[in-house]
Structure formats: structure tokens, C-alpha cells
Amino acid sequence: KAGVTQTPRYLIKTRGQQVTLSCSPISGHRSVSWYQQTPGQGLQFLFEYFSETQRNKGNFPGRFSGRQFSNSRSEMNVSTLELGDSALYLCASSLDGHPTGELFFGEGSRLTVL
Amino acid sequence: AQTVTQSQPEMSVQEAETVTLSCTYDTSENNYYLFWYKQPPSRQMILVIRQEAYKQQNATENRFSVNFQKAAKSFSLKISDSQLGDTAMYFCAFMNAGFGNEKLTFGTGTRLTIIP
Numbered sequence: 001k002a003g004v005t006q007t008p009r010y011l012i013k014t015r016g017q018q019v020t021l022s023c024s025p026i027s028g029h030r031s032v033s034w035y036q037q038t039p040g041q042g043l044q045f046l047f048e049y050f051s052e053t054q055r056n057k058g059n060f061p062g063r064f065s066g067r068q069f070s071n072s073r074s075e076m077n078v079s080t081l082e083l084g085d086s087a088l089y090l091c092a093s094s095l096d097g098h099p100t101g102e103l104f105f106g107e108g109s110r111l112t113v114l
Numbered sequence: 115a116q117t118v119t120q121s122q123p124e125m126s127v128q129e130a131e132t133v134t135l136s137c138t139y140d141t142s143e144n145n146y147y148l149f150w151y152k153q154p155p156s157r158q159m160i161l162v163i164r165q166e167a168y169k170q171q172n173a174t175e176n177r178f179s180v181n182f183q184k185a186a187k188s189f190s191l192k193i194s195d196s197q198l199g200d201t202a203m204y205f206c207a208f209m210n211a212g213f214g215n216e217k218l219t220f221g222t223g224t225r226l227t228i229i230p
Contacts, residue, residue, distance in 0.1 A: 003158075004158075031216055033216060033217070033218075035218070042220060042221075042222045042223065043205065043218075043220035043223075044220075045217045045218060045219070048216050048217060050214070050216075055214050055216070056214070056215070056216065056217045058217070090158075090159065092159075094216065097214060097216045098216075100147070100166075102161050102164075103161065103216075103218070105158045105159040105160070106158060107157065107158045108158070
């Protein structure tokens with residue numbers, strides 16, 4: 001069974017640009033969460049999608065957005081990039097979003113903003 | 115809001131020894147879940163062990179066990195017979211119970227190095 005797949009794995013952007021990251025969950029998983037990991041702030045929750053609906057949202061500015069498609073694949077978008085957006089963005093999927101279910105993480109997309 | 119604190123930024127231990135990683139948390143909730151996740155260098159994060167707050171019995175998974183003290187809001191991880199493959203960042207995490215609450219609050223992590 002394939003794991004959580006994130007693309008691209010690495011990317012470099014400049015300030016002011018926008019970026020779209022993709023996450024394909026494990027087959028059959030309906031919940032997809034996104035986290036930002038930085039050396040300074042650690043791991044922070046961005047948002048969670050379940051059955052194409054955003055169910056939870058973290059404390060990030062509106063420049064950070066996401067969506068989920070009918071096949072459970074998810075994308076997150078960051079507009080008007082800032083230097084501080086440089087981070088490892090992790091996607092995690094689970095079967096139904098219940099806390100007793102295990103979260104499976106992808107390897108992440110490492111974004112560098114110059 | 116919940117907070118998770120890991121007070122040991124780095125630890126190292128000889129192979130085959132036992133090591134304990136500390137974690138404390140703060141919440142006003144009564145039902146929740148606690149987790150330890152492992153993030154090896156350049157590899158994805160994986161779940162090590164999970165504890166339901168309503169269960170008094172401490173969770174164990176092979177060489178990994180926890181000491182869950184609900185009243186003290188403490189959740190430590192013990193790794194027995196440590197192996198080189200245990201070298202990784204370890205994150206303690208909290209999640210509220212209930213469907214639709216899938217949001218992990220992480221601690222800052224402990225970098226564990228197993229010395230051959």
C-alpha cells in the first residue's frame with residue numbers, strides 16, 4: 001500500500017510569488033492535515049480537510065489556503081510568499097479523522113523562499 | 115489552548131541502555147490523546163506510541179513504554195534496549211478527543227542520539 005505522497009519534495013521561490021503543494025493520502029483515507037515545521041516555531045497545525053470540507057484551521061494568515069478534492073487528494077497554497085514561509089510542509093492522512101486513528105505523514109515539501 | 119513542553123532539547127545514550135524522554139502538557143480538557151512521534155533524519159514522521167487519557171494503564175509497544183501521570187499532566191517515553199535506529203527527533207503531541215478534532219499540538223522535540 002503506497003504511503004502519503006507529497007510533491008514537490010523541494011522547491012525554491014522568491015518573495016511575493018505563490019506556491020502550491022500537493023498531497024496524495026493513503027488510499028481510502030478521507031482526512032488530510034497539513035503542518036508547517038520550522039526550526040524556530042516547531043511543528044504547527046495549518047488545517048485539516050475531511051470529505052472536501054475544511055474542518056479545522058490553525059492560526060495562520062489568510063495567505064495560507066487549502067482544498068481537498070473528491071479523491072481525497074489535497075493541495076495547499078501560499079500566496080505572496082515571505083521569507084518566514086521557508087519551512088518543511090508536512091501532510092498527514094488518516095482513515096476517518098478520529099483521534100483513535102493513526103496519522104500517517106508524508107516526507108514533506110521543503111520550501112525555500114529567497 | 116493546549117500546550118506541550120519538552121524540556122530536553124538533546125539527549126544521548128549508549129546503545130542497549132535505557133533512556134527516558136520527558137513531556138508535560140497543559141489542558142483543561144478531560145478527554146484527550148497523547149502521542150510520541152519519531153522523526154528520523156530526512157525521513158517521515160512515524161507514530162511510536164499512543165495513550166488515551168481515560169485509560170489508567172500505561173501504553174507499551176515492544177521496547178517503548180510511557181509513564182502517564184494524568185494529575186501531574188506528565189507523559190514520558192521510555193526506550194529500553196536502545197538501538198542505533200532509534201536515533202531521531204522525538205515529538206510529544208496532544209489531541210483533543212472527539213470526532214473532528216484531528217489537530218495535533220506538538221512539543222518542541224528532543225533530539226536523541228544513540229551512541230554505538
